[in-house]
Amino acid sequence: MAFIKARFIPVVITVHGACKDAEGEFWKSFCRDYAWITGAAHGVTPSGKVLCAEPGRSSCGGRRVCDPVKAFEKWKALPEEERRRGAVEVGDLKDLDPAFPRRPEGSLLLKGYNRPLERGEDGRLRRVKEYWDCQELSADSVNWKKFVDPEPGRTWVWLSREQWRALVPADPRAGLSFPVPEAAAARLVRLPILNTIY
Amino acid sequence: MRVLAALAVLATPAAPARQSLEETHALIKTSPGEARWDEIPWTTSLWEGRMRAAAEGKPLFIWAANGNPIGVT
Numbered sequence: 001m002a003f004i005k006a007r008f009i010p011v012v013i014t015v016h017g018a019c020k021d022a023e024g025e026f027w028k029s030f031c032r033d034y035a036w037i038t039g040a041a042h043g044v045t046p047s048g049k050v051l052c053a054e055p056g057r058s059s060c061g062g063r064r065v066c067d068p069v070k071a072f073e074k075w076k077a078l079p080e081e082e083r084r085r086g087a088v089e090v091g092d093l094k095d096l097d098p099a100f101p102r103r104p105e106g107s108l109l110l111k112g113y114n115r116p117l118e119r120g121e122d123g124r125l126r127r128v129k130e131y132w133d134c135q136e137l138s139a140d141s142v143n144w145k146k147f148v149d150p151e152p153g154r155t156w157v158w159l160s161r162e163q164w165r166a167l168v169p170a171d172p173r174a175g176l177s178f179p180v181p182e183a184a185a186a187r188l189v190r191l192p193i194l195n196t197i198y
Numbered sequence: 199m200r201v202l203a204a205l206a207v208l209a210t211p212a213a214p215a216r217q218s219l220e221e222t223h224a225l226i227k228t229s230p231g232e233a234r235w236d237e238i239p240w241t242t243s244l245w246e247g248r249m250r251a252a253a254e255g256k257p258l259f260i261w262a263a264n265g266n267p268i269g270v271t
Contacts, residue, residue, distance in 0.1 A: 001234050008259035011247035012240040015262050023245040031262075042260045046252040068259060075257045085255035093245040115226045123212035127225060151232050 043071030106161030
């Protein structure tokens, strides 16, 4: 982690290859293989050269985490005039694509976690030691992987201003009980059971 | 029949034990040092990251997902 912090500019983004602005064009310039970009990490130069490309793939590194050390070695192998400060001129981003989804004004973002648990012989819940998950890479390619001591997944619940305000009673006082509004109940309780994307 | 009954008893999972919400919550949440990617000061704008990378002479390390991994757009 220290290596990434020291050597790279770390960026985390939602895949939005259809964005019709300069940022979207920059993204698409090196990520043409859309199906392979989500869930992965990519080393990229400010000019858009991919540092983690796999043999046979023209763009990003596929469904695997880019090795930052190898990516940085490729970066150092580039000519100095490509790597020096200011070698690439990047101006302010103007004319943002209005279609890009943005968090509604006044909304709240709740951070949550999910983790596979199992019940032990004593009847108590405990963390699973091993967890199997698969990725369907294509119709005839399924990649099963074993994760030892898996860390929790993250869930994010967006509540609009109207939804979270509906959770606040008009006359709040200790011991007050009232039904959770349907829309908020669906987002807080039902959807997390189905998936982590909602 | 007695043998079958005994096997059935052996195969019965333990009854769920009562656990507090706090205890279950602690089981699910991250433990210290578990999610080390959280230690990275991620920039959430690709363009802003590109500007910084160009100005500082560094490459970008981009983590992309269908739905932002740290919940920000």
